Amino acid sequence: MIDNLVVGIKNIASYVPEGIQDSEYIARMSNIPKEVIEKKFGILKKHKAGPDEHVSDMAIKAAKKVLQGFDPMDLDLVVYCGSEYKDYYLYNIAAKVQYEIGAMNANAFEIHSLCSAGVYSLKVLKSMMLADPKLNNVLLFTSSKETDIVDYTNERARFMFNFGDGAAAALLVKGCKKNRIxxxxxxxxxxxxxxxxxxxxxxxxxxxxxxxxxxxxxxxxxxxxxxxxxxxxxxxxxxxxxxxxxxxxxxxxxxxxxxxxxxxxxxxxxxxxxxxxxxxxxxxxxxxxxxxxxxxxxxxxxxxxxxxxxxxxxxxxxxxxxxxxxxxxxxxxxxxxxx
The missing domain is CATH 3.40.47.10 (Thiolase/Chalcone synthase)
Structure with a gap:
């Protein structure tokens, strides 16, 4: 019997691309000493997606990983909470991922709150799941390739030099007492x-x-x-x-x-x-x-x-x-x- 008062995170997964931009690379591109990049910026290395690996590609990899052992046809909802810089401008990446992972019974939409969305979306989805008796299994995912739009020669953008590429996914299940939200x-x-x-x-x-x-x-x-x-x-x-x-x-x-x-x-x-x-x-x-x-x-x-x-x-x-x-x-x- 499902406990209709509890929503838990049944599984969490992440994906990062193979490409690397380390502190030496960032220092060379920005003309900022490597020691400053590591100590003041707090970055030793980060991952960089290639030109043919897009936001949806990373998202799909994280989503498939988190759904291992779970039938995507049992998903009721697929939700994106990642970067607004996506494969295309004004494009529904949640619907793209829903289709690509075979979650044909699920609806899909997006939540945008920039870099706080991954945390705040748990509240939004938990509330929806507790209010709707038919909403039992939800895939939440996020992905970012914002390294594309960070210019290391632009001093105004220095605080963004730590941006890295990657994706994460969480499977939320009503009645699941694992990692209870x-x-x-x-x-x-x-x-x-x-x-x-x-x-x-x-x-x-x-x-x-x-x-x-x-x-x-x-x-x-x-x-x-x-x-x-x-x-x-x-x-x-x-x-x-x-x-x-x-x-x-x-x-x-x-x-x-x-x-x-x-x-x-x-x-x-x-x-x-x-x-x-x-x-x-x-x-x-x-x-x-x-x-x-x-x-x-x-x-x-x-x-x-x-x-x-x-x-x-x-x-x-x-x-x-x-x-x-x-x-x-x-x-x-x-x-x-x-x-």
Missing amino acids: LETHMITNGGFAEDVACYGVGSRNYYNYEVLDRSLRNLDVKDPKSMKERLDPISIDNFTKVVKGAIEKSGYSVNDLDFVAPIFMKRSILNMILKNFNLTEEQSYVLENYGHCQSADAYIALLEAERLGRLKNGDLVAMIGAGTGYTWASTAIIWGEQK
Whole structure:
């Protein structure tokens, strides 16, 4: 009998392409010392998809991996929560993946909240599943190839030099008590909404033919100094607040927190957040060998932590994400198999 009050993550999988851009490569392309790339930017290496491997290709590989042993015909819904930079502009990648994996009984749609979507989508889908008796098995997936649109010669885009390619997928099942999804907390500050964008793409510049220049289709930052001055004083506090909010909404105390599955951030920033919860680096995972794979980060961190033996049954975990716009989000889960 299905427990209609519980939604769990039955399986998690990730995929990263074989290509590598390491700190030496980034240093050479950006003319920034390798030591700065590794220490200040927090990146040792990241994965790079080839010209013939697209966002949907990586997504399909992660989706098929997460569905091993599960019939895709039993899926009720397929949802994409990844990068808005996809195979095509104004294109439904969720429908593409639904078709390619053979989930012919499932509907498909997309959730966009930039790099916080992978975390916040768990709340959206859990709520939908609990409200709809016919929604029992959902595939959530994310994918990103944003390395394509990062220009290493553009100093304004420095904070995006850590972007890496990759995909992740999660199989959500109603009544499943494995990796049980608890509550979510989000903070939004729309004052940052136009700070980062591909400014040459979209309705504002559609009739401005000068923007056909390739560089104007890349990610850019309007005023890096201003964004940093406004973002730095609030970012760590907001990460702390969303973790605390998700935990307390779930009926726990911050003292119960066992593990943080983070978005990509350099080691020093992650340790500041962990310190606020009396946690050590062994109770998290530094994504210095992956870079920032958009909404896939927290899922990759969970898989790596499991591989390293840093997670145990019953651990209270906070998944965290943040997206330009600017949003900070955290979802709490109880790790492992539960009775």
